[in-house]
Amino acid sequence: TMADADDLATSLIAEHVATYHGEDVVVGAIEGKGRVLLAASEHEAGELIMLEYPLVEVVADKTSSAYGVLLRLREEGRLEAAPPLFYWSALCSLTPPELPASKTFTWPAISETQQRQVMELHAPDDSFESPTPSTEAVIDALWGGDDKPDMVKFERLLQSWVYNSFDQSDGRQSEEAGGLYLGASMLSHSCGPNAAWHLDEANNFNLHARTDLEEEEEITISYLSVSELCRPIPQRRELLQSSKDFWCGCERCASEVDDARAFRCRHCGSVAFASSPSPSCSSTAEPFIACSGPKGCKAVLQGEEVARILAVEDRVCDLVDDEDLDPNVLRDLLQEAEESGLLGRHWGVDRIREKLLAISLEDPVELLRARTTAFEGIPWAVAKHARLSLALGRALAVKGADADRLKEAIDLFGQAATGLALLFGDDDPEHHEAEKLREDAMKRVMSAAICRGRAASTQSNGAGDALSLETETEEERAKRKLQRLDLRSGRDEEEDEDQGADNGNNNNHEDQEEVVEPKAVASKPETSSKKNKKGGEPAVAEAPKSTKYSMASGRKHKR
Numbered sequence: 001t002m003a004d005a006d007d008l009a010t011s012l013i014a015e016h017v018a019t020y021h022g023e024d025v026v027v028g029a030i031e032g033k034g035r036v037l038l039a040a041s042e043h044e045a046g047e048l049i050m051l052e053y054p055l056v057e058v059v060a061d062k063t064s065s066a067y068g069v070l071l072r073l074r075e076e077g078r079l080e081a082a083p084p085l086f087y088w089s090a091l092c093s094l095t096p097p098e099l100p101a102s103k104t105f106t107w108p109a110i111s112e113t114q115q116r117q118v119m120e121l122h123a124p125d126d127s128f129e130s131p132t133p134s135t136e137a138v139i140d141a142l143w144g145g146d147d148k149p150d151m152v153k154f155e156r157l158l159q160s161w162v163y164n165s166f167d168q169s170d171g172r173q174s175e176e177a178g179g180l181y182l183g184a185s186m187l188s189h190s191c192g193p194n195a196a197w198h199l200d201e202a203n204n205f206n207l208h209a210r211t212d213l214e215e216e217e218e219i220t221i222s223y224l225s226v227s228e229l230c231r232p233i234p235q236r237r238e239l240l241q242s243s244k245d246f247w248c249g250c251e252r253c254a255s256e257v258d259d260a261r262a263f264r265c266r267h268c269g270s271v272a273f274a275s276s277p278s279p280s281c282s283s284t285a286e287p288f289i290a291c292s293g294p295k296g297c298k299a300v301l302q303g304e305e306v307a308r309i310l311a312v313e314d315r316v317c318d319l320v321d322d323e324d325l326d327p328n329v330l331r332d333l334l335q336e337a338e339e340s341g342l343l344g345r346h347w348g349v350d351r352i353r354e355k356l357l358a359i360s361l362e363d364p365v366e367l368l369r370a371r372t373t374a375f376e377g378i379p380w381a382v383a384k385h386a387r388l389s390l391a392l393g394r395a396l397a398v399k400g401a402d403a404d405r406l407k408e409a410i411d412l413f414g415q416a417a418t419g420l421a422l423l424f425g426d427d428d429p430e431h432h433e434a435e436k437l438r439e440d441a442m443k444r445v446m447s448a449a450i451c452r453g454r455a456a457s458t459q460s461n462g463a464g465d466a467l468s469l470e471t472e473t474e475e476e477r478a479k480r481k482l483q484r485l486d487l488r489s490g491r492d493e494e495e496d497e498d499q500g501a502d503n504g505n506n507n508n509h510e511d512q513e514e515v516v517e518p519k520a521v522a523s524k525p526e527t528s529s530k531k532n533k534k535g536g537e538p539a540v541a542e543a544p545k546s547t548k549y550s551m552a553s554g555r556k557h558k559r
Contacts, residue, residue: 011035012117017183021050025219027186034122036218037186043213046422049195052183052205055117056110057168058089060176066091066105069141078137082162085176087138089165090158093118098149105142115157121185123159124245131155163244168203181205189244190220191229191236191252192380196423197221208425210382220250226383230347230375232260233276252380256290262343263289263309270296271343274310312340316348320355327359344374345381368392372412386419390434397441406445413438 013035014027021040028038043049061067070084079087088107096109110118131139131151135158139148161178164185168177184197184205194211213219222229223244224236231239233253240248252259258276265272270293287310289301316337319325334352342349353367360367372388375381393412396405417434424431 012120013182013186016117017186021052021183024049025183027183028216028218030218033188035186036188037183039213039215039217039219041215043209045209045211046425047209048206048425049209049213049219050183050205050207052181052207054179054203054205055182056089056093056114057179057203058085058092058108058177059168060085060088061107064105064107066107066142069105070138073134073137073141079134081132081134082158085178086158086161086165087134089161089178090154091138091142093157093161094149094154100143101147102145117182118160118180119153119156121160121164121180121182123156123163127159127162127245128152128155166199166205168199179203179205187219187221189223189240189246189248190250191222191224191248192250193220193222195219195221196383198424198428200427206425208423210423211379222380226381226387229380230260230345230350230384232347233258257292259292260345260347261313262345264341264343265291265293265296265299266301266305266341267291267299268293268297271345272296272299272301274313309340309342312336313342313346313348316342316352320348320351325355327356330356344370345378350374363395365392365395368395382419383423386416386423386434387430389413389416389419390430390437393434393437393441397437397444401444403445403448406441406448410438410441410445413441 011027017025017027017037024040024043025037026040028036030036039049062071067084067088070079070087073079074084092108092110093115094109095112095115099106099109129152132155135151135155139151139154143149161180165178165180166184168179179199184207187195187197187207194209194213194217195207196210197205197207200206207219207221224239228236228239233255237248237253240246256275257273259273261274261276263272263274264270268291270291272289272291272293275288275290286302287306289306289309291297291299316333319329319333330352334349334356337346337349337352344350344353350371353371357364357367368388368391372385372392375385375388378385389412393409393416396412397409401409413434417431417438420428420431420434
């Protein structure tokens with residue numbers, strides 16, 4: 001599958017990839033696809049395959065008068081081929097000599113080398129044979145004179161951006177931005193990709209292996225969003241046809257069964273998939289549901305029973321995207337779907353649960369738990385499962401959550417962190433967020449355990465003292481009372497003798513040694529006990545100045 005050397009020898013893109021990424025990837029060619037990116041060596045799952053700087057970056061400048069012209073043309077219905085950002089990107093891909101001479105309108109330009117590389121990116125041959133009316137309207141509005149640029153060339157630059165650019169807005173609707181990457185532009189789409197990409201804070205293209213890759217294996221990514229990957233085959237193909245102008249023939253789409261339409265096998269309870277139109281399965285063939293689980297019975301269900309199940313599926317698909325549907329109707333629809341054997345990973349069932357989460361005021365835990373469990377272990381749904389795990393973990397670890405919920409949240413945060421690191425690396429912000437949430441939940445569990453231990457110890461000591469008093473006999477209580485009376489009587493006699501001695505020695509000499517009477521030292525065993533539990537010094541009363549005491553310090557314990 002390696003590309004023909006003559007075809008690639010003059011390729012600026014192949015030269016760029018070989019120069020900067022030759023040890024990891026190489027540009028190749030596959031019949032029916034054209035240029036693709038192949039692994040130049042083996043890569044393990046989670047490994048960073050390639051990091052690439054952008055060739056050209058463009059940000060919509062809404063303060064520019066030229067961009068204002070594009071917005072006006074769109075309002076007039078004269079930009080039909082693409083949104084204003086793509087025309088702005090094509091304008092920013094011109095060289096300085098090609099800009100308007102009048103300087104009425106200005107925008108950034110690129111070098112001739114960059115422009116040649118942009119024009120080498122893929123675009124269908126028939127997409128730039130002649131300028132479209134939209135392109136003619138843009139050129140006429142911004143140039144106006146005889147110094148207009150080559151309109152066919154401008155159309156070619158436009159199509160390079162339409163078919164090869166990567167969105168840099170990061171979901172921020174307030175900022176429209178895009179970028180072109182030479183090596184990344186060679187990556188083909190698959191609905192079951194073996195690699196994942198993301199842009200870091202500097203807009204560098206990061207490519208990670210989702211699975212283990214063999215040398216010379218084609219590297220694929222998804223052109224669809226995480227939620228779109230969970231749609232059935234016809235919907236995925238329609239999305240790609242309308243946005244990227246190709247009919248997807250990847251392994252998932254070419255399969256005889258549609259793994260986004262999952263059912264419970266009536267014979268063994270394993271997962272089963274519905275048949276789908278594909279090159280090997282005609283749309284006119286009788287529909288079936290085939291048991292496809294790894295340990296399933298492989299039974300194939302056809303006839304009236306399948307028709308009844310698919311009728312419920314049709315009802316789900318017809319109603320699930322109705323924005324005005326009452327929550328109670330959604331719940332009834334979900335129950336009907338589950339009773340008919342539609343599994344949680346079925347795109348329609350998951351869509352119902354997603355809508356219920358968005359509009360319901362109930363505890364989200366059960367719905368999130370059902371969605372998270374449904375997509376566990378599915379290779380093309382790693383990102384979906386990781387983010388659902390993150391959401392479920394947050395719902396479980398709310399303030400006041402008990403230990404069981406926190407332990408479940410810890411496990412979920414760990415799963416999310418692992419999945420996100422596999423796709424996007426250890427430096428990914430979502431991965432860091434999952435790790436931090438996991439650490440916080442672990443601290444809360446440990447803190448709660450320490451508090452329970454202290455409470456149990458205090459309760460045990462109190463119960464022991466109470467039990468000791470309860471088991472004391474009448475005779476022992478009488479003896480204890482008599483001892484207290486004897487001690488009190490002895491102290492009274494000593495005080496009388498001391499008073500008499502003081503009265504007879506009023507004329508002491510100055511050199512006579514002063515006798516200091518020690519005061520009774522009151523012991524505080526309860527206070528000392530509490531301090532020792534906290535690791536502090538035992539509490540004692542102040543000793544007389546003329547008396548030396550040796551005191552043992554309390555030992556501090558490290559937690």
